Amino acid sequence: MLKKLKPIFVENSKIPVILSYLAPITIGAIALFPFVFARGKISETTRTHETIHFQQQLETFVLGFYAIYLWDYVKARLSGLKGKEAYYLLRAEKEAYINEKFKEYPAQRKRWAWLRR
Template structure:
């Protein structure tokens, strides 16, 4: 699965539309095997979204979405503001913490996001 890559769709209006329903402004979003971005993506953004793609592969689409929303709600219950709750989701902690590392996707262990559930 490490060699699997998502399809990248750039310069799309879909993230703009989804931002109306989200607690943050969406620049790019991974939906299963497709990464949709409102802009042309940097290599860092592609790595970030590819990390999410690997998480999707580990949990399947429904499992990822359920856990993602569940972690966000849990963070809200803990008293975090919506934007802060987003940045404390374990999937985002892994992606933001490693999207600058060009070797991370080659070195990443399966279910690496579970390490970030301790935060």
């Protein structure tokens, strides 16, 4: 049932621009359940990346995703990593970046894959 839910993609949004002021990286797109907001046109790679995050959010009832994401980020920063380094080591981001080139990945990914790392 959860696999059938799809994100709502919003192109040319100001939300990634605004949130970039708070983030350690420039945000091109962001999944905020049930939407994916992008600065411009959404590439296939970005679509796959953000769909993976959408599925991660579903698995943890959305708020759980943000709690785990924040916990991983704080833990990485406390270990001495800078903002951008910490971001790329987050479990959610690792799964999304590793698999974003595989268009079919969201349809065949295993539940909780990102938390098994």
